[in-house]
Amino acid sequence: QVHLVESGGGVVQPGTSLRLSCAGSEFTFSSYALHWVRQAPGKGLEWVAVISYDGHKVYYADSVRGRFTISRDNSRNTLYLQMSSLRVEDTAVYYCARASHDYGEACDYWGQGTLVTVSS
Amino acid sequence: QSALTQPASVSGSPGQSITISCTGTSSDVGGYDFVSWYQQFPGKAPKLIIYEVSDRPSGVSNRFSGSKSGNTASLTISGLQAEDEADYYCSSYTSLDTYVFGTGTKVTVL
Numbered sequence: 001q002v003h004l005v006e007s008g009g010g011v012v013q014p015g016t017s018l019r020l021s022c023a024g025s026e027f028t029f030s031s032y033a034l035h036w037v038r039q040a041p042g043k044g045l046e047w048v049a050v051i052s053y054d055g056h057k058v059y060y061a062d063s064v065r066g067r068f069t070i071s072r073d074n075s076r077n078t079l080y081l082q083m084s085s086l087r088v089e090d091t092a093v094y095y096c097a098r099a100s101h102d103y104g105e106a107c108d109y110w111g112q113g114t115l116v117t118v119s120s
Numbered sequence: 121q122s123a124l125t126q127p128a129s130v131s132g133s134p135g136q137s138i139t140i141s142c143t144g145t146s147s148d149v150g151g152y153d154f155v156s157w158y159q160q161f162p163g164k165a166p167k168l169i170i171y172e173v174s175d176r177p178s179g180v181s182n183r184f185s186g187s188k189s190g191n192t193a194s195l196t197i198s199g200l201q202a203e204d205e206a207d208y209y210c211s212s213y214t215s216l217d218t219y220v221f222g223t224g225t226k227v228t229v230l
Contacts, residue, residue, distance in 0.1 A: 035219070037166075044123070044224035045158070045166065045209050059217045062121045095165055104172035106156035106211070110165035 002027045002109040004096050009114030016086055022079040022096030022111055030054070030074035033099040035107055036081050038092035038116075046092070049081065050099070064090075086118045124149060124210055124222035131228040132200045140225045142193040142210035148220055150191035154213035157186055157195045161206050170195060197227070205229045 008020040022034070036048040049060045049070040058070050069082040079096050093115050097107035125143040132138040142149065142157075149155055155173045158166035168177055170186040173193060183198045193212070197204055210222035 037221075044207075045160075045211075045221040046123075047211070047219040047221055050219065057217075061218060097166075100168075100171070103168060103175070103177055104154055104156070105213070106154075106168050106171035107158075107166070108168050108177065110167075112165060 002098065004098065004109055004111035006094060006096055006111040006114035009094065009116045011117045011119060012086055013120055014086060014088055014118055017082070017084040018086060018116060020081040020083065020094055020096075020114060020116070022081075024077045024079065024098070027098070027109075029077040032101070033105065034072065034079045035097045035099060036068075036070060036079075037095045037097055037107070037110075038090075039095070039113075040089075040092040043092075048094070051079070083116070086116075088118050090116065091118045092116060121214070121216070121218060121220055124212060124220055126208075126210060126222040126225045128223070129226045129228065131230055132197075133230045134200055134202065136200050137196060137198045138200060138227065140195045140197075140208055140210075140227070142195070142212075142222045144191050144193075144212055144220070146191060147215040148212040149188065149193050149210075151215060152213050153188070155186070155188060155193045156211045157184075157193075158209045158211065159206050160209065166209065200229055202229050 093113040098109045099105045100108035157170035160166040174186040
């Protein structure tokens with residue numbers, strides 16, 4: 001069974017940085033593109049970023065471009081999201097999700113999420 | 121990158137059919153067949169229920185169906201059941217090689 005497990009969330013002050021991790025298992029990690037998606041408390045889903053299977057292509061939502069960096073280490077089966085210049089509005093549960101080969105690159109497996117709270 | 125527009129809520133009685141719309145632009149929903157739908161229960165991660173506009177992943181009930189016309193995609197739930205009460209989100213690939221989610225729809229079974 002495919003597993004994605006996020007970690008690294010916590011409470012941080014505005015303007016600071018934080019790095020999230022997402023460990024994948026029970027699938028060929030290096031063969032899949034991966035997404036970060038976030039959900040502010042009581043709000044809807046917001047797509048954040050995607051990285052290609054080999055890490056060569058990355059794309060970001062306008063709301064995070066220039067502040068967040070998505071990366072991956074296929075040797076460690078781990079996806080990262082480096083977040084800097086954090087704002088109160090970045091407060092959310094952050095999910096990592098796998099882009100499926102079988103389902104038109106839609107996200108077929110998701111982690112349980114990690115909560116990031118940006119507050120002074 | 122504006123969110124796709126969905127109705128905030130839709131309700132129906134058990135056994136009825138309901139339809140949730142998802143309106144975007146020619147740069148996302150209207151331009152590509154990479155529209156997907158997700159079901160989310162409170163406190164849980166989303167679950168993929170429709171991909172490429174109208175296809176269902178294995179294991180998803182055939183009571184869920186999807187379609188698209190122009191810049192608007194739709195999710196229909198037939199034979200509504202109490203267990204279908206959840207939040208539903210559409211998503212689309214965009215011309216900028218990014219993705220966008222809909223605003224979300226809360227489905228209530230009366």
